[in-house]
Amino acid sequence: xxxxxxxxxxxxxxxxxxxxxxxxxxxxxxxxxxxxxxxxxxxxxxxxxxxxxxxxxxxxxxxxxxxxxxxxxxxxxxxxxxxxxxxxxxxxxxxxxxxxxxxxxxxxxxxxxxxxxxxxxxxxxxxxxxxxxxxxxxxxxxxxxxxxxxxxxxxxxxxxxxxxxxxxxxxxxxxxxxxxxxxxxxxxxxxxxxxxxxxxxxxxxxxxxxxxxxxxxxxxxxxxxxxxxxxxxxxxxxxxxxxxxxxxxxxxxxxxxxxxxxxxxxxxxxxxxxxxxxxxxxxxxxxxxxxxxxxxxxxxxxxxxxxxxxxxxxxxxxxxxxxxxxxxxx
Amino acid sequence: xxxxxxxxxxxxxxxxxxxxxxxxxxxxxxxxxxxxxxxxxxxxxxxxxxxxxxxxxxxxxxxxxxxxxxxxxxxxxxxxxxxxxxxxxxxxxxxxxxxxxxxxxxxxxxxxxxxxxxxxxxxxxxxxxxxxxxxxxxxxxxxxxxxxxxxxxxxxxxxxxxxxxxxxxxxxxxxxxxxxxxxxxxxxxxxxxxxxxxxxxxxxxxxxxxxxxxxxxxxxxxxxxxxxxxxxxxxxxxxxxxxxxxxxxxxxxxxxxxxxxxxxx
Numbered sequence: 063x064x065x066x067x068x069x070x071x072x073x074x075x076x077x078x079x080x081x082x083x084x085x086x087x088x089x090x091x092x093x094x095x096x097x098x099x100x101x102x103x104x105x106x107x108x109x110x111x112x113x114x115x116x117x118x119x120x121x122x123x124x125x126x127x128x129x130x131x132x133x134x135x136x137x138x139x140x141x142x143x144x145x146x147x148x149x150x151x152x153x154x155x156x157x158x159x160x161x162x163x164x165x166x167x168x169x170x171x172x173x174x175x176x177x178x179x180x181x182x183x184x185x186x187x188x189x190x191x192x193x194x195x196x197x198x199x200x201x202x203x204x205x206x207x208x209x210x211x212x213x214x215x216x217x218x219x220x221x222x223x224x225x226x227x228x229x230x231x232x233x234x235x236x237x238x239x240x241x242x243x244x245x246x247x248x249x250x251x252x253x254x255x256x257x258x259x260x261x262x263x264x265x266x267x268x269x270x271x272x273x274x275x276x277x278x279x280x281x282x283x284x285x286x287x288x289x290x291x292x293x294x295x296x297x298x299x300x301x302x303x304x305x306x307x308x309x310x311x312x313x314x315x316x317x318x319x320x321x322x323x324x325x326x327x328x329x330x331x332x333x334x335x336x337x338x339x340x341x342x343x344x345x346x347x348x349x350x351x352x353x354x355x356x357x358x359x360x361x362x363x364x365x366x367x368x369x370x371x372x373x374x375x376x377x378x379x380x381x382x383x384x385x386x387x388x389x390x391x392x
Numbered sequence: 393x394x395x396x397x398x399x400x401x402x403x404x405x406x407x408x409x410x411x412x413x414x415x416x417x418x419x420x421x422x423x424x425x426x427x428x429x430x431x432x433x434x435x436x437x438x439x440x441x442x443x444x445x446x447x448x449x450x451x452x453x454x455x456x457x458x459x460x461x462x463x464x465x466x467x468x469x470x471x472x473x474x475x476x477x478x479x480x481x482x483x484x485x486x487x488x489x490x491x492x493x494x495x496x497x498x499x500x501x502x503x504x505x506x507x508x509x510x511x512x513x514x515x516x517x518x519x520x521x522x523x524x525x526x527x528x529x530x531x532x533x534x535x536x537x538x539x540x541x542x543x544x545x546x547x548x549x550x551x552x553x554x555x556x557x558x559x560x561x562x563x564x565x566x567x568x569x570x571x572x573x574x575x576x577x578x579x580x581x582x583x584x585x586x587x588x589x590x591x592x593x594x595x596x597x598x599x600x601x602x603x604x605x606x607x608x609x610x611x612x613x614x615x616x617x618x619x620x621x622x623x624x625x626x627x628x629x630x631x632x633x634x635x636x637x638x639x640x641x642x643x644x645x646x647x648x649x650x651x652x653x654x655x656x657x
Contacts, residue, residue: 130485134489135485158490163485165486168486170490174402175409178405182408189397189400189401190490
């Protein structure tokens, strides 16, 4: 049985419709109107135990809505959702003790212990989840070491930097060893060192404890380095699914071939090769060819056979490039 | 006992937080000291030429206000604003994913954060009582003080449940400030904070509402105006009100969660 199962999930938000300006405010005051926004339209996927699923898409695509439904925060409008066999919106205690939901920019410790020390906050989480002292201490030591929190335990939360707080919140979110992790942009606004630390830690946790994890992020490096599988969602609908590399290939409409030729370079001749979309000369006589993905192989063969090639490379598209191209053409 | 562990921890956590800010507690003392003194001067002027108004002479009136103003000001019916804000800004989501009762956890937090104010408030009120000792009446029997305090603690639970219930309307509104502000003003009046309820007309109405447990009923117990049977009857009424409001808030919570859109994120 998959750890997370989502079948034909729909979520419709009903919100007051307001137009800007004083006139809009007056109109709403006299005749309030509502609008229905379809945030999710028949989303279906599963996540296995020990798997990290990258859940990507533009702002407003429905990523956070999906996570909120999976964590039992909001009710779905329609569809079937199970997490570890539980129906999340019933919020059974046994279910809540096995999941964690890290929301972007909204830490739980911040909420409860803003004026207290990190150690006070962690102690409270320990009591909240009724974790036996020995188990809690062992887990806390492990988290503190891996996330390098030793020097922060006595510091008040309000005095921590954004990056330090992100690490502390992650530790507090895993103290009870949850089996399913919902991570909503855990690296948002962090510097590269802090991003690396979080990524290393998430990978370690999932591998060590065999947890299932759904990760949303706007940093495609998070997805490429962590996710076993990725889903692109846009306007509430799943657009593409596969490994991060396969997804990038699927989304990108071209490949880049860089070729260095001995002798003179005739760009117009290169452009006439079937499948070449564009050609441009770069530094040191290197030519950058933008080619159709299906014809990349035949172009490589033609280059080797028909030209005196000094150097040749085919660049695989990365996820960021794939996404950029997808957004440009939608 | 382990079922109380999260709630005890929440109580301690908020107590710790409040104790970090000494100046807040000291400023609160001024709020405890000034109104009873102001009310004393008012009633000394009013009752200076009269023997009594209703069943209240100057001593019992001053005593009544000392008790009621302390009790109403310390009943946490207004301490639940954060619940409303959590619903509006979506921060409630952080609590919904925790394996505990939001109501009980929040009650524990409120009690934790109010304990220092109760203690300092009681100390401040005692000082005022000492200053006005010629105008303050002691209870006919010391047990009545204990019974009045117990009834007030019941009123604290009732007050919290009321505030919780009112703030849950945030699930259905975009801004519930109007509802809550009106409720706060009305509650102060209906608790007997402005005038003793037995001096008002339409007695059946005030007596039928739950708010009198926030101040008026404990004050009547302290002043020795209720016999033991009447005190027992008030206890039963109080418990019934707590149960009714708890059931209502549970219903509202369940229905509200179905509407909750968890904004933000």
